[in-house]
Amino acid sequence: MRNGTTHCRYAEDVNPAFPAEIMAKPGGEALRDCIQCGTCSGACPMSVHMDLTPRRVIALTRAGLERDVLESATPWLCASCYECQVRCPRDIKVTEVMYALKRRAIEKGMYPKRFPIPVLAKAFYNMVATHGRNSESRLLIELAFRTNPFSLLKMAPIGIKLLRTGRMALGQDHTKNPKEIKAILDAMEES
Numbered sequence: 707m708r709n710g711t712t713h714c715r716y717a718e719d720v721n722p723a724f725p726a727e728i729m730a731k732p733g734g735e736a737l738r739d740c741i742q743c744g745t746c747s748g749a750c751p752m753s754v755h756m757d758l759t760p761r762r763v764i765a766l767t768r769a770g771l772e773r774d775v776l777e778s779a780t781p782w783l784c785a786s787c788y789e790c791q792v793r794c795p796r797d798i799k800v801t802e803v804m805y806a807l808k809r810r811a812i813e814k815g816m817y818p819k820r821f822p823i824p825v826l827a828k829a830f831y832n833m834v835a836t837h838g839r840n841s842e843s844r845l846l847i848e849l850a851f852r853t854n855p856f857s858l859l860k861m862a863p864i865g866i867k868l869l870r871t872g873r874m875a876l877g878q879d880h881t882k883n884p885k886e887i888k889a890i891l892d893a894m895e896e897s
């Protein structure tokens with residue numbers, strides 16, 4: 707994870723369409739009203755763990771520095787507590803912007819590599835879209851293979867116990883009509 711220090715940026719690093727893309731998402735509309743006061747960063751309980759503070763995420767998004775923002779761990783570490791949002795003096799929907807950035811990151815496949823949260827979110831969505839339902843064991847195995855295969859060795863003893871006691875199954879669960887779930891997800895994507 708990068709530490710968010712300021713480094714030189716060039717014209718080719720800028721995607722001029724990026725600010726408008728995020729402003730078009732629900733909650734992103736007021737992005738340009740930010741006065742960079744830093745209240746959001748000061749209020750955020752997760753900011754000490756973030757590579758970019760919420761204030762910087764807003765600034766870089768407005769500047770069109772798409773890769774810096776989408777490859778940051780910050781949107782994925784956001785706990786959706788809304789502290790930043792209720793305190794912002796300019797009514798910027800910071801939490802909603804974080805959601806918009808996560809959606810954009812998944813759409814573009816531009817997120818911190820081997821960072822588990824976006825991989826998990828994408829695998830979960832694909833599983834529900836295909837089968838109508840999540841299957842915990844398969845999801846965990848897919849997550850491990852895509853991020854840290856060695857973690858399977860660590861998880862194996864507890865996984866075997868759960869399988870033996872019938873608290874976890876290896877099969878793929880599915881709803882009677884997964885296409886209905888897919889239609890709902892598609893409608894949400896379009897809205």
Ligand code: SF4
Binds near residue numbers: 743744745794797
């Ligand atoms: S609190 Fe609001 S106005 Fe201040 S930096 Fe954060 S988003 Fe911008």
Ligand code: SF4
Binds near residue numbers: 749760784785791801
């Ligand atoms: S909603 Fe996210 S960014 Fe805002 S204060 Fe909470 S953890 Fe921080």
